[in-house]
Amino acid sequence: VTTTVIVKKNTYFDSVSLMSISTKANQIDGVVQAFVAMGTDMNKEVLRNLGLLGPELETAGNGDLMTVVETDDSLAPPEALASIEELFTRRTDAAAEHTATYRTLAGAAAAVPTANVAVIAVNGTYAAREARQALEAGLHVMLFSDNVSVEDEVSLKRTAHEKGLLMMGPDCGTAILNNVALCFGNAVRPGSIGVVAASGTGAQEVSVRVHGFGAGISQLIGTGGRDLSEQVGGTMMIDGIRALAQDPSTAVIVLVSKPPAPSVETKVLAEIASSGKPVVVCFLGGSEDAVVGAGGHFAASTEEAARQAVLLAGAEEQDLDRQPLDTALVEEVRARLAREQRYIRGRGCMRPCRPTTTSGPTSRRIPSGGSTPPSRAASTPSSTSATTPSPTAARTR
């Protein structure tokens, strides 16, 4: 048995690492025993009593790390040393593997310089402040929080507009940017249809229908439910239309909203002509004449909006599956009903901040998450440079 000693001067590893290094050293073939300890008087005294305190260890100080390895004939001391040394260096390499969460947006933005979207879900009291900071830092914002005042919304959207950024929300629950679904987005196929919506459920319905018809979504921009109100004035929807007009992956634009304020409706519809792309408009209670007059395609329902968009994107009417209900599945479920069960209700499956699937109020085929893994290749809707949307979740203390 050969004893090899390493003294590392003023070397501090945390206790967990020391224990792990010690355990691993003992597992090396040819190592009879190994241990690692700080070179304090008391630890050296224990070694002295064991007859293990050679001159090298004698010099070890309180801040020095002592490693003692006993090897048998199968392992030469230099090899043993090299193996132990590797254990020490491997610890520091582990840095590359860690995942991180951040307490503040500023911390996250500094640590992930390629991030260009901030997803903010905090108490409404702090939401505007966080959103403003994110915009000031040059990040697009998806503001999930509600209970943000109209005044703050107007001011945030004005700031975003001036900076060429998206201000999605407040109270924006769904978006798909470059095939990455944010918050309650649906796992739908990538495609050429871009959606701007002031209604989250409407937007989800359209995107799922588009997927059901065999087409896909390029971008889905939520604006928050108040965007088309008199006060907010449709700022985000107009900016969204302009962004999609410039987005090379978008061929057809769909606008979805609950009944808009009449003056805002006029303003938004005026954008259609200059977009240069076919625009389908599904404003609940909206006027067909106004839409057609502005050069748009009128849709009275979300399904109709999806159908028109898919056709405008190049599909043939006869190829569309107009029966989105998966009747076989319905029958299968019906067969399992107990006698007292009379209804088959919808099924929803939602996970926050991941591509998710949802279904409508009746049981139907759910777009499978497996069919459309998010790709991270296209450009952001508001800019022409190729960037990766890296949603950056913020949480305040």
Add this chain to the structure above:
Amino acid sequence: MLTTGAAAKNVSCACTQRSSDSRRRRRVLATLSGDTAALPLFDEKALQARVHSVFPHVVNLVTPAGRLFSLATAHLDDAPGTLVLDLEDWRGLRLTPGTEVGAHAGLLLVGDTLAVTVAGARRWMPPRLPTLRGSRLLSALLDDIVRRDGVAGGVLEADNTTSSVFAVAVADRLGQAVAGVRQALADDDSARLREEAHSLVGLGPGLTPSGDDFLAGLALVSATPGTPAAVHHAALREVVKAARARTNLISHAAMDHAVNGRSRQRIHRLLHALAAGEPHDIEAAARAVLAIGKTSGTDIVLGMQAGLRLDEGMRGTT
């Protein structure tokens, strides 16, 4: 060391980030919360410190006088001499021991790549120590928790069959010394306590040797009014003072804070839970302490337990 002029130049570099010259921009880290005793560091114009040691979640700084300060990552609790920063992990920043640390205009300047700002930081002070009576019940409860959830290998003996001769010998020594400390406490014998505690300093595995962790727990309880160990506070203070030459700076700093009644927030929480006497709270608080380091948390709790134990014949026994 940074001269004031050099520091000023670096700060201008940090703050006028738009300047497009070749000087490297400093990364500015925000402080989430900080020990009020550590905050004055930022105003020391002549601060001359160095990076002492770098861990994944803590970077220690040492002044020429041997005072230790810590920069901790966000998930760690407040602690004496510590600033908790808005940072997840130190490893990406590649700091090395020996790096110069200066201060200027409310910023702590670490090397030429980092600056730490305390603007907006929550101020923390070690909580006031509660009054805590010795109790066989509390001591037995802590003992149960440690036996169930503690980490063996330090004061809590590991299974010797797979250990090295050193580990076995260290465990024996620790066992003897801890038994000696407990006996001295039971006998109310300060002189013997001093001797036995002294033999624990620097003994055992880990960055903070197990003997030191045990002593830190005991020292903190001895600083807590009303405890059986309180009468030995002066003796333990002497042991901790002499320990400076017998263990590393990090380990000594923890003992020194403890004997002065200061510790990590989660350890204070355990003390307060013990004072309130609600078993569920005690258990939850003790678990958080057990999670410190590898065996450190277990060793600290066992030290606290030793200081609370009320034996037959001791003062205060009813």
